[in-house]
Amino acid sequence: MANIDTKEYSPESPSVKSRLTWLWSEYSVIIAFVIIYIGASAMNPRFLDINNQLNILMQVSIIGIIALGMTVVMLSGGIDLSVGSVLALAGVISVLALNASGSILVGVFTALLVGSFAGFLNGLMVAKGRIASFIATLGMMAGARSIALYIAEGGSVSGEVSGFTAIANNNLWIFDFPVIIFFVMAVLIYVLMHKTRFGRYVYALGSNEKAAMLSAIRVDRIKIGVYTLIGTLVGIAAVIETSRLNSISSSSSGSQYELDAIAAVIIGGTRMTGGRGKIIGTIFGILILGILNNMMNLMNVSPHLQGFVKGLIIIIAVVFQKRE
Amino acid sequence: MEMHPFVAMNGIEKSFNGVPVLKKVTLEVERGEIHALLGENGAGKSTLMNILGGVHQPDSGQILIGGEEIKLANPHVSQAQGISFIHQELNMVGDLRVYENMFLGSEIRTRFGFLNVEEMCRQTHEILAQLGVSIDPKEYVRNLATSYKQLIEISKALLHKSQLIIMDEPTTSLAEHEVSRLFILMKNLKKSGVSIIYISHKLKEIQEVCDRYTVLRDGQLVKTDIMQNENLEVITKLMVGKSISQDRYVHEHEFGELALEVQGLTSTGLFKHIDFTVRQGEIVGFTGLAGDGRTELFESLFGYRKKYTGTVKVKGKPVHITHPRKALQAGMGYVPKDRKENAIIKDLSVIHNMSLSSMGNFERMGFIQDKKEQEQFNTYKKALNIKVHNPRITIDKLSGGNQQKVIIAKWLEAETDILIFDNPTQGIDVGAKQEIYQQILTLAKLGKAIIILSSEAPEVMRICHSIHVMYHGEITARFTGDEASEEEIMHYATGAKREGEKIG
Ligand SMILES: Nc1ncnc2c1ncn2[C@@H]1O[C@H](COP(=O)(O)OP(=O)(O)OP(=O)(O)O)[C@@H](O)[C@H]1O
Ligand SMILES: [Mg+2]
Numbered sequence: 001m002a003n004i005d006t007k008e009y010s011p012e013s014p015s016v017k018s019r020l021t022w023l024w025s026e027y028s029v030i031i032a033f034v035i036i037y038i039g040a041s042a043m044n045p046r047f048l049d050i051n052n053q054l055n056i057l058m059q060v061s062i063i064g065i066i067a068l069g070m071t072v073v074m075l076s077g078g079i080d081l082s083v084g085s086v087l088a089l090a091g092v093i094s095v096l097a098l099n100a101s102g103s104i105l106v107g108v109f110t111a112l113l114v115g116s117f118a119g120f121l122n123g124l125m126v127a128k129g130r131i132a133s134f135i136a137t138l139g140m141m142a143g144a145r146s147i148a149l150y151i152a153e154g155g156s157v158s159g160e161v162s163g164f165t166a167i168a169n170n171n172l173w174i175f176d177f178p179v180i181i182f183f184v185m186a187v188l189i190y191v192l193m194h195k196t197r198f199g200r201y202v203y204a205l206g207s208n209e210k211a212a213m214l215s216a217i218r219v220d221r222i223k224i225g226v227y228t229l230i231g232t233l234v235g236i237a238a239v240i241e242t243s244r245l246n247s248i249s250s251s252s253s254g255s256q257y258e259l260d261a262i263a264a265v266i267i268g269g270t271r272m273t274g275g276r277g278k279i280i281g282t283i284f285g286i287l288i289l290g291i292l293n294n295m296m297n298l299m300n301v302s303p304h305l306q307g308f309v310k311g312l313i314i315i316i317a318v319v320f321q322k323r324e
Numbered sequence: 325m326e327m328h329p330f331v332a333m334n335g336i337e338k339s340f341n342g343v344p345v346l347k348k349v350t351l352e353v354e355r356g357e358i359h360a361l362l363g364e365n366g367a368g369k370s371t372l373m374n375i376l377g378g379v380h381q382p383d384s385g386q387i388l389i390g391g392e393e394i395k396l397a398n399p400h401v402s403q404a405q406g407i408s409f410i411h412q413e414l415n416m417v418g419d420l421r422v423y424e425n426m427f428l429g430s431e432i433r434t435r436f437g438f439l440n441v442e443e444m445c446r447q448t449h450e451i452l453a454q455l456g457v458s459i460d461p462k463e464y465v466r467n468l469a470t471s472y473k474q475l476i477e478i479s480k481a482l483l484h485k486s487q488l489i490i491m492d493e494p495t496t497s498l499a500e501h502e503v504s505r506l507f508i509l510m511k512n513l514k515k516s517g518v519s520i521i522y523i524s525h526k527l528k529e530i531q532e533v534c535d536r537y538t539v540l541r542d543g544q545l546v547k548t549d550i551m552q553n554e555n556l557e558v559i560t561k562l563m564v565g566k567s568i569s570q571d572r573y574v575h576e577h578e579f580g581e582l583a584l585e586v587q588g589l590t591s592t593g594l595f596k597h598i599d600f601t602v603r604q605g606e607i608v609g610f611t612g613l614a615g616d617g618r619t620e621l622f623e624s625l626f627g628y629r630k631k632y633t634g635t636v637k638v639k640g641k642p643v644h645i646t647h648p649r650k651a652l653q654a655g656m657g658y659v660p661k662d663r664k665e666n667a668i669i670k671d672l673s674v675i676h677n678m679s680l681s682s683m684g685n686f687e688r689m690g691f692i693q694d695k696k697e698q699e700q701f702n703t704y705k706k707a708l709n710i711k712v713h714n715p716r717i718t719i720d721k722l723s724g725g726n727q728q729k730v731i732i733a734k735w736l737e738a739e740t741d742i743l744i745f746d747n748p749t750q751g752i753d754v755g756a757k758q759e760i761y762q763q764i765l766t767l768a769k770l771g772k773a774i775i776i777l778s779s780e781a782p783e784v785m786r787i788c789h790s791i792h793v794m795y796h797g798e799i800t801a802r803f804t805g806d807e808a809s810e811e812e813i814m815h816y817a818t819g820a821k822r823e824g825e826k827i828g
Contacts, residue, residue, distance in 0.1 A: 196690060196692060200692070207671035210665060211668060212680075214658065214667065215669075215680045215734070216681050
């Protein structure tokens with residue numbers, strides 16, 4: 001379309017300026033990513049090392065998968081605070097199922113099932129119970145963590161089936177499996193959001209719920225679908241998390257994952273109130289977080305200060321969003 | 325009087341994304357005059373007023389107030405200059421009370437710094453009373469009918485003792501008697517030296533109340549002149565480039581089977597004992613004043629409201645509709661009124677708004693076909709003359725009337741057998757109105773059952789085969805399209821005449 005513009009109306013100086021503002025408003029995350037990337041390579045030569053780069057990807061993959069789901073939830077106008085707890089719960093139950101059955105497949109499916117079911121419950125509370133998503137998922141956050149602690153008696157559970165660790169620790173060519181899973185999921189969610197009616201409905205609902213309903217959209221079902229979807233993605237993340245060290249801790253696994261995931265979505269430019277945002281933005285948002293973490297490690301910044309930097313970045317991102 | 329006009333906008337230019345919208349437009353408004361700003365949908369009227377209201381900045385040109393050049397950097401500056409702006413789209417906060425909306429940002433406080441609720445309620449009541457409205461200032465706005473919201477929006481502008489009031493289509497949801505009250509008020513304001521810029525597509529109103537007019541076409545000034553000298557046909561021609569007949573449409577087709585039968589529909593506090601039928605190919609109108617319950621009635625039929633009793637039959641089969649989706653599946657479509665609240669998805673593109681209720685038409689194996697959507701949109705763009713430069717931009721960038729056309733396209737695309745239009749020509753220009761009526765007529769000829777709700781009696785009289793008049797939730801009279809007169813409709817709509825005399 002841009003070319004049609006230029007054909008009909010010769011772009012004068014104001015339109016060049018307005019095009020630049022447009023470029024910035026549409027792609028500010030990518031521009032920020034490029035700047036941070038260049039800055040990081042200039043500050044530390046080890047950053048560009050291929051192993052380090054792959055390491056960053058590996059480190060962001062679990063949160064990345066969750067952040068994809070979080071993007072969808074936030075586009076619908078909601079939020080999901082329960083992802084970390086549900087991840088621990090799904091991990092704990094799936095390890096039990098794995099050990100009891102001796103089958104990796106059963107373990108994986110259990111994780112997906114627990115994740116989706118928790119998400120489905122969130123969806124029911126939000127859509128049918130008309131409870132604000134913040135409250136509903138806060139309840140789920142406390143509840144799921146508590147059940148995980150109860151089942152594992154406050155400790156960790158470890159897998160006893162050989163081959164389970166392969167899921168997170170093997171690689172294809174130079175890419176670790178989790179990275180591949182992340183990218184496959186990213187493509188799937190992208191297609192879901194931009195090429196199917198489900199995605200269209202999610203945007204519509206997040207933008208104007210009443211109008212969406214009057215457009216004959218089953219708003220309730222879409223909401224339930226959205227929370228079930230993020231639950232399933234959390235289940236996948238739980239499998240990777242568990243497989244990585246062949247164990248999961250009921251008390252610490254997944255803690256604060258919701259913050260990182262929400263941060264990635266916001267840095268990626270998705271609007272808090274829904275209706276506007278992109279999957280691509282979230283992917284760059286998560287990469288920005290990964291690079292910052294990596295840089296702070298490489299430069300020996302105290303781990304206690306890393307939260308501060310992350311917080312700062314989120315606030316800057318939100319300030320930029322507000323300006324438009 | 326003074327040498328220079330009160331407000332002068334000279335050589336105003338404005339473009340969005342390289343597309344020029346205003347080209348060297350000049351507008352002068354004298355003290356104490358009502359100045360009509362006219363033009364087709366997308367001509368640039370709202371944009372010009374947004375510049376005067378400080379919402380947009382012009383690319384070039386100057387604005388003089390009382391002969392002095394002024395830069396209106398933002399809406400606050402504009403307001404400080406004595407300019408009030410009634411926007412085309414309603415800007416009410418539904419979760420606040422009436423008086424809170426009225427005084428939003430300019431609350432009255434007591435000596436101790438607390439909100440002076442009593443005083444605010446008193447003033448709210450006073451101003452609303454001038455418009456003939458009696459609503460509780462402490463009522464939540466979300467519970468009010470659209471026409472009340474529009475009247476509150478108008479009152480809000482009156483609150484600020486302004487020198488110039490911009491009214492961008494203030495009467496789109498108002499019934500005739502509400503409009504005439506507004507006009508009396510406007511004439512009084514005029515006498516006290518206040519100037520008004522009045523935008524409307526209802527030319528009869530314009531002639532009644534305006535002193536001068538300015539016509540824009542495609543962002544260019546076409547003509548400014550004194551109202552008295554002109555007849556409406558000439559002005560219409562200036563606006564749309566052709567003359568438009570205001571005659572009643574003649575229908576010469578047979579009706580088919582019963583498409584919709586409604587019996588004893590009742591919803592406490594909203595409407596009661598509603599009976600009517602619509603045949604295939606028939607166009608049925610519903611009219612009445614604010615609070616007549618017609619919108620609530622059809623929102624219930626469409627499944628948006630669920631608490632009602634009575635029977636509904638579609639093509640002879642009883643249906644129980646509890647969700648708009650079920651209504652769509654039963655073959656009902658509904659173009660709601662109040663597009664900003666009920667119809668526009670402002671973050672979706674123009675094309676995506678058009679396809680939202682009929683995604684199935686654009687899917688192949690579960691995936692949306694962008695090209696198909698685009699092609700279909702182009703068909704509607706031509707048929708309804710939708711003015712949009714790039715249909716991939718979000719719909720809120722379109723002019724009000726063009727947004728409305730997209731919403732109509734959306735429901736035409738759903739191809740339902742029964743189509744309900746609630747105030748369908750809200751904000752649509754005279755030329756495009758004709759095209760939409762033509763579309764509706766074509767649908768009727770194809771055997772669709774059409775229902776039109778409108779607060780304007782002349783609108784339903786022009787295209788409907790039969791007309792139902794509602795008052796306080798009841799149908800008080802039924803007419804056939806050719807025997808109805810505006811006067812008689814008004815009698816029943818205001819409750820001056822009652823049921824039983826007419827229905828038989
Ligand atoms: N923010 C914007 N970005 C891009 N284009 C815009 C924007 N605002 C207005 N336009 C374009 O400017 C043109 C004029 O719009 P405007 O709203 O002034 O029309 P109008 O005369 O008020 O029409 P209507 O009678 O339908 O309200 C339209 O073609 C519209 O698409
Ligand atoms: Mg307008």
